[in-house]
Amino acid sequence: MIVSSIKTFGKYCMFMTQVFRIPDKWRVFFSNLLFEINKLGVDSIPLVLIISLFIGAVICIQMTLNIVSPLIPSYSTGLATREILLLEFSSTMMCLILAGKVGSNIASEIGTMRVTEQIDAMDIMGINSANYIVMPKILGFVLFVPVLCVFSMFFGLVGGWFIAEFTSMLTVENYIFGIQSFFNEWYVWYGIIKTVVFAFLITSIAAFYGYYVKGGALEVGKASTNAVVSSSILILLADVILTKLLLE
C-alpha cells in the first residue's frame, strides 16, 4: 500500500514534469487556455452562484435559530455567516463540489481521449500530449478559480440577506451590521489562496488519472471516480495544512 502510493506519487511528479514544459506553439496554447477558462471556469459560475446563494441562506437561518442567548448581540448572525462563508465554505466546500464537476469532466475527457487513441495520435505527430492537453486545463482553472471564490463569498452573503429581507427571523440592519463588523481582509486572501491550491489539486489529479487510463469505457468511469475521491481527500488534507500555515 505504502510502496504503491509512493510509486503513484512518483509517477504523478514525472507526469507534472511532462505537463509543465514550454508549449510547442504559444498561439495555440493561449487559444486552448481561453477555451478551458470558459469551459471549466465560466461554465461553473451558475453552479457556484446557486449553491452559494442557498447555502448562505441556510447558514443564516441556522445561525439565527441557534444563537438565541440574550448575552450574544443580535448582529452575531451576520458576523458568523460571513466568517463561515469566507473561511471555509467559499474555498473548501466550493472546491469539494467543483472537484465533482470539474474533476470528473477532466478525467473522463482525457480518459476517453486515451482509450480512443487520440493521445497516441498526438504523440506520434511529435506533440507533447500531456503539455498540450493538460497545461491549459490546470492553468485555466487555477487562474479563474479566485473569481469563483469571490463570487461564492458575495452570493453566499446575498443568500443571508434574502433571509433577513424576506423573513422575520432577523432585521436587514442587524444582518448588514453583522457582516461589516470585525472584518479582517486577510480572510478573503486566505480563501483565495486556498482555492488556488485546491484548483491545482483538482485539475492535476483528474488529468493524471485520465491520462493513464488503460482499457475501455469501464476504466474511464473508474478513473473519473478515483480522481474525484483522491482530489477530495487531498483537498481536505491541504485544508488542514493551509489553515495551520496561514491563520496561525
Next chain:
Amino acid sequence: MIKAENVSKWFDGQRILYDINATFETGKTNLIIGQSGSGKTVFMKCLIGLLHPEEGQILYDGRAIRNMNNDERRQLRTEIGMLFQGSALFDNETVLGNVMFPLKMFSPLSHAGQLERARFCIDRVGLSNADNKYPSEISGGMQKRVAIARAIALNPKYLFCDEPNSGLDPKTSILIDELLSDITHEYGMTTIINTHDMNSVLGIGENIVFINRGHCDWTGNDKTIFRSKSQSLNDFVFASKLFQEVKLVLEREAESNGK
C-alpha cells in the same frame, strides 16, 4: 525505406517478438499480416517508436531510432503519418479542424496556406462536402478517410496504418485500400499497413511480411503468397472457405500442368 534488424521484444519476461528482420520499401504498400495475437501490432509500435525493442534496431533511411537525440526524434515524428484502427479523430474538432491540426502545430504556412492545404487533403480523400461535420456525424468509412487526410497533411515520408479496414464493409474496404495505394504511389511514401484482411493482401500487397507467434515466417508479395511453402502462412491464407476453394483450383491447375 524502413528496416527492422533482429528486433526482439519482451513484456514482463514473456518474449513477444523473435529476431524479426524485415525491409519496407519506399513507394510501395508494405503489409504486415498475421493472426490476431501474432505480435504484428507490437512490431508496428516498435517500428513507429512507441515501443522500444530490447534487442535489434529500427532504421529509417539508414538512421537508427535508438541513436537519435530528442530533436532528431521530434523531427522524425513530423515525417510520420499514422492511421489508427479506430481513426483516433479529435471529437471536439470538425473534419476540417482535424486535418488542420498537424498543420497548425508544425506547418510554417500562413493560416490561409494551411487552410488551402487542409482543403486539398480533404478533397483528395473525396470528402469535400463534409468540412464542417464532426466525427460523430460521419460514417466509419468517412472517418477513416478523414484520418488519412490528417495523416498526409504534412506530406509525410512514412505512413503507418493499423488495420485500416476493420469494421468496414467490403466495398468501403476496397475504396480505402485503393486510396492508400494511390496516395503511396502519388507521393512516393513508405507505407506500412497492419492487416489480416486477405482482400487487402491481394489488392495492394506489393511487399508482405507474415508474422506468426512473434516470428517473421515469410516475406513476399501478392503474386507469390499462394505459392508459399510455409505451412503457417498457408494455414493463415487458406483459413476461409473462399480461399480453400482457390487452393483447390490452384492444386488442380498444378496437377494439369504436371500432366
